[in-house]
Amino acid sequence: MAETIPGDMADSGKTMEQTILEAAEKLFLGRGYAMTSTTMIAREAGCNQALVHYYFRTKENLFETIFKNKVTLFASRFFTVDDERLSFTDKLRKNIEAHFDIIAANPGLPFLLINEFTTNPERLASIKKNLGELPSGIYNRLDAEVRQAIAEGEIRPIATLDLILTVVSLNVFFFLMRPVVQQITGATDDQFGTIIAIRRSEVASTIINSLKP
Amino acid sequence: MAETIPGDMADSGKTMEQTILEAAEKLFLGRGYAMTSTTMIAREAGCNQALVHYYFRTKENLFETIFKNKVTLFASRFFTVDDERLSFTDKLRKNIEAHFDIIAANPGLPFLLINEFTTNPERLASIKKNLGELPSGIYNRLDAEVRQAIAEGEIRPIATLDLILTVVSLNVFFFLMRPVVQQITGATDDQFGTIIAIRRSEVASTIINSLKP
DNA sequence: ATTATCTATAGATCTATAGATAATGC
DNA sequence: ATTATCTATAGATCTATAGATAATGC
Numbered sequence: 001m002a003e004t005i006p007g008d009m010a011d012s013g014k015t016m017e018q019t020i021l022e023a024a025e026k027l028f029l030g031r032g033y034a035m036t037s038t039t040m041i042a043r044e045a046g047c048n049q050a051l052v053h054y055y056f057r058t059k060e061n062l063f064e065t066i067f068k069n070k071v072t073l074f075a076s077r078f079f080t081v082d083d084e085r086l087s088f089t090d091k092l093r094k095n096i097e098a099h100f101d102i103i104a105a106n107p108g109l110p111f112l113l114i115n116e117f118t119t120n121p122e123r124l125a126s127i128k129k130n131l132g133e134l135p136s137g138i139y140n141r142l143d144a145e146v147r148q149a150i151a152e153g154e155i156r157p158i159a160t161l162d163l164i165l166t167v168v169s170l171n172v173f174f175f176l177m178r179p180v181v182q183q184i185t186g187a188t189d190d191q192f193g194t195i196i197a198i199r200r201s202e203v204a205s206t207i208i209n210s211l212k213p
Numbered sequence: 214m215a216e217t218i219p220g221d222m223a224d225s226g227k228t229m230e231q232t233i234l235e236a237a238e239k240l241f242l243g244r245g246y247a248m249t250s251t252t253m254i255a256r257e258a259g260c261n262q263a264l265v266h267y268y269f270r271t272k273e274n275l276f277e278t279i280f281k282n283k284v285t286l287f288a289s290r291f292f293t294v295d296d297e298r299l300s301f302t303d304k305l306r307k308n309i310e311a312h313f314d315i316i317a318a319n320p321g322l323p324f325l326l327i328n329e330f331t332t333n334p335e336r337l338a339s340i341k342k343n344l345g346e347l348p349s350g351i352y353n354r355l356d357a358e359v360r361q362a363i364a365e366g367e368i369r370p371i372a373t374l375d376l377i378l379t380v381v382s383l384n385v386f387f388f389l390m391r392p393v394v395q396q397i398t399g400a401t402d403d404q405f406g407t408i409i410a411i412r413r414s415e416v417a418s419t420i421i422n423s424l425k426p
Numbered sequence: 427a428t429t430a431t432c433t434a435t436a437g438a439t440c441t442a443t444a445g446a447t448a449a450t451g452c
Numbered sequence: 453a454t455t456a457t458c459t460a461t462a463g464a465t466c467t468a469t470a471g472a473t474a475a476t477g478c
Binding site: 115198 | 328398418
Binding site for chain 3: 453454455456457458459460461462463464465466467468469470471472473474475476477478
């Protein structure tokens, strides 16, 4: 019975190619590359398995499309708040919170990235090419600002790379820990929303505080 | 040619069961559950694939043995420094660094934990049972100390859970990012040792600093 | 005609077990 | 006798493709 159980992404104007892409995205984000089969993707999209290969030829291809897409989205919004009127510290806080918000809107992404970079580090090189000058552009601007803020005594001396690592660690790892945090606190999905909001401001405060001269 | 290429874990007094266990540990830690096959484990251990099942019956069994083992090791060394003569802050620094060192000695572990908790959160319940009173014991002691340090004005007000999250995030995520950091900085494995040492002290300083009243 | 979708299947794993043989403990 | 190890294989995937049929664009 129930020969075809179309996932929640059926019809509704969307093209089947798009539907498959979204089904794959959902599964890859939640379970990683190896644990997702094209058969599962087809079931989730509500079509047969051959169609997945018709549009994307290989599973690897499909994954790479999604992966590059997500990484680019992620990188393009990294440290983009740049308001002349704000102090370094205020600007930093806004950037930290914006970064947190991107991750909160794509909570499966950290797992996908870590999973892929760990099991398949060669892909980093291809990603680097894909992003071009973007990362070093962002880094150089931030680096100049950090040095100036240190020189002006607004913050304590710190390497820019360490600051970036601290921001990314505190923002990203929280979402990787979600299952553990939920198990420990016993919070429902709803209650977890509150925990997220608290953590968002705590992370920003922690970093800003740690930079006091 | 080269019909049998025994991994680096052959013979040398060790029992074959132990050799298989270590081969599996290495592969699971580096590649996760789904991407490791019992065939690969056997090749790494230098035996045939059936023997892996002879000793551990199922792949799942083998994995669980290793997983529980590692989680217990990890949890049992969490916040164990407890020297009466030290201030809260000094004790905290020692605990942060000790925690960092455990991870540095088991650099594949964070990936395994995150991977498993994300794709298979049910296992958390079984782990919880396995650890018994240990986590809440550690938590309660730390919580009392945090509250006292706040009351005495040694640190700013902070929830104990937030402090734990911050410590774990900063320590663990760095090792998950290793491939990225190495790609960005272009550091060799040797040079990465230096980066680790710098990060170790930077993380502790960042946290201690962020707690100033 | 071309494009989208399906059914069917080849070929490659992979896990787990059965059954044979070798090694070891009395 | 018991335990350790091997060879062989059944049965379950899973990916990718071939080839049939249905839908769509002229």
